[in-house]
Amino acid sequence: MPESLEAGWFIVGGAGFIGSHFTDRLLTTPGVERVTLYDNFTSGQHWHFAHHASDPRLQVVEADVRDLDELTAAMAGHDVVIHLASNPDIAAAITNPDIDFELGTLLTRCVVEAMRRAGVPRILYASGSGVYGDLGEHAADEDHGPMEPVSTYGASKLAGEALIASYGHMFGTRGCVFRFGNVVGPRQTHGVGFDFVRKLMADPTQLEILGDGEQSKSYIHVSDVIDAVLTAHGAVDAPFAAFNVATGDYITVTEIAEIAVEALGLDPSSVDFRYTGGRSGWKGDVPVMRIATDKIRSLGWVCRRGTRDALKDALDALVVDATRQPPA
Numbered sequence: 001m002p003e004s005l006e007a008g009w010f011i012v013g014g015a016g017f018i019g020s021h022f023t024d025r026l027l028t029t030p031g032v033e034r035v036t037l038y039d040n041f042t043s044g045q046h047w048h049f050a051h052h053a054s055d056p057r058l059q060v061v062e063a064d065v066r067d068l069d070e071l072t073a074a075m076a077g078h079d080v081v082i083h084l085a086s087n088p089d090i091a092a093a094i095t096n097p098d099i100d101f102e103l104g105t106l107l108t109r110c111v112v113e114a115m116r117r118a119g120v121p122r123i124l125y126a127s128g129s130g131v132y133g134d135l136g137e138h139a140a141d142e143d144h145g146p147m148e149p150v151s152t153y154g155a156s157k158l159a160g161e162a163l164i165a166s167y168g169h170m171f172g173t174r175g176c177v178f179r180f181g182n183v184v185g186p187r188q189t190h191g192v193g194f195d196f197v198r199k200l201m202a203d204p205t206q207l208e209i210l211g212d213g214e215q216s217k218s219y220i221h222v223s224d225v226i227d228a229v230l231t232a233h234g235a236v237d238a239p240f241a242a243f244n245v246a247t248g249d250y251i252t253v254t255e256i257a258e259i260a261v262e263a264l265g266l267d268p269s270s271v272d273f274r275y276t277g278g279r280s281g282w283k284g285d286v287p288v289m290r291i292a293t294d295k296i297r298s299l300g301w302v303c304r305r306g307t308r309d310a311l312k313d314a315l316d317a318l319v320v321d322a323t324r325q326p327p328a
Contacts, residue, residue, distance in 0.1 A: 001227060002234030004031035006079035010120070011037050012065060012111055013085030015044025017189045018126065021222045022082055023049050023058070025230070033057060038074055040064045043088050048187055065107045072114040080122045080233070083111050086156070088190045090130075091282045093152040104156025105163075112167040123175040124229050127161055129244070129291050130154030131179060139290040142179070142242045151284030161242065168239030175239070176232050178225075179291060181246035184310050185222035186317035192253060192281075193219075193311055196260035197318050204264065206272040210281035213254035213273070217289045218246040221310035224303050231301045244291040251307045253281070259308070263315040 009026050011019045014037030026032045036059045037049065052058045063070045065085050075081065087093075087103040108125070115123060132140040133148040149155040157179075164175040188194050199207055228245040254273070261271050280287045293303075305313070 001230045005029050005230070006122075007031060007033040008078035009035045009080050009082065010075050010078040011035065011082045011084065012107075013039055013044065013083070015039035015041060015046070015048055015060070016084060016088075017048070017185070017187050018183060018222055018225065019044070019082070019084050020048035020187055021185065021226055023052060025226050027052060027055060027057060034059070034078070036061060036074060036078065038063065038065070038071065039085075043189055045187075045189070065110050068110050068114060071110055072117045075114050075120055076118040078118075078120050080124065081111060081115060081120055082229075083108065083123055083125045085111075086126070087153065090151060090153040090284065094283055097152060100152040100156035104153065105159040108160035108163050112163050112173070115173055116167065116171050121173055122233075123164055123173060124233055125160060125164055125175060125177040127157045127177045127179045127242070128154065129179050129181055129246070129289050130286060131158040131161065132291070134286045135290070136288055137290055139292045140244070141292040142244055142295055150286060153284070165240040173239070174237060175241075176229070176236055177240075177242045178229055178232070179242065179244045180225060181218035181220045181289070181291065183222055183225050184219050184314035186314065187321065188314050188318060193256050193260060193315050194318060196257055197263065197315055197322070200260055200264050200266065200271070201322065204266050205270065206274055207257055207260075209253060209257055209273055209275050211253065211276060211278050211285070211287065213252060213257070213275055215253045215281060215285070215287040216250045218248070218250055218291070219256075219307045219311050220245065220247050220303065221305045221313060224305060224310075227304075228296050228301045231299050232296060235299045243296040244293050245296055246291050246293055247303050247305070247307045247310065248293055249307045250290070251311065255308075256311060259311050260315055263312070263319050
């Protein structure tokens, strides 16, 4: 990772889970003089960054990404954009097919256009492994093709990548996109482990598990994600580059349920796991996801926590946060 960073950082969706951890890292890294969080607070939380309230380098703008004039004005004068804003509920498209266009593709178009207008040269984009579609046990590398997303969420991420690439070649911006595994950690606001803890807190005697419980994926700690993003940022200066970011090991949904039971201190024999059945948890879910990470590792990035340790840390923190965080 670079020892010093650019002065001005603009985080779109900065009040969310991942954005708050980027804020923590940036405000403790030499060279950073300004961090602006731009968020509409539909899922972001003020308590995520409250511990930095007295830092004069932090600015918070509460506004909608789709307000292009407001976004452009707020972005002016920054050096790097971290774009994290998107629909956080992947399954929501089943009943609202427009959601991933409105809160995905359109947001990214606004971000890159605001960059062009404001003269910001660099973007780091949170894409996702869903761009690859359902490949089973095949570990996709960044050059895999053709891309065939099986969800509108994956399609919106792929469209966002295409917009960043095209703006880079047409207008001189530079972008890195990161196809993450499932990101977990303290302050997490959604995800299967999050849902399990909340369900068990409401009823510790039973737990509904979508699908057959055999779905198997990588879950990566947010601190490793930030290390990967900043490593690539310091090493790559092309108009466009894509990187897979994951642990390289995997866990089933049933095993996540067992970790959630442990995090809450429950007796495993007292919790009835109730499976809804089927290979996938919902239509558009990819039950088995494997992505190769040789490219990001070749830059010197090292994943410091495996999937199980990352999830255990995330769910332990969620239990603590649930007892002390203020209402949303």
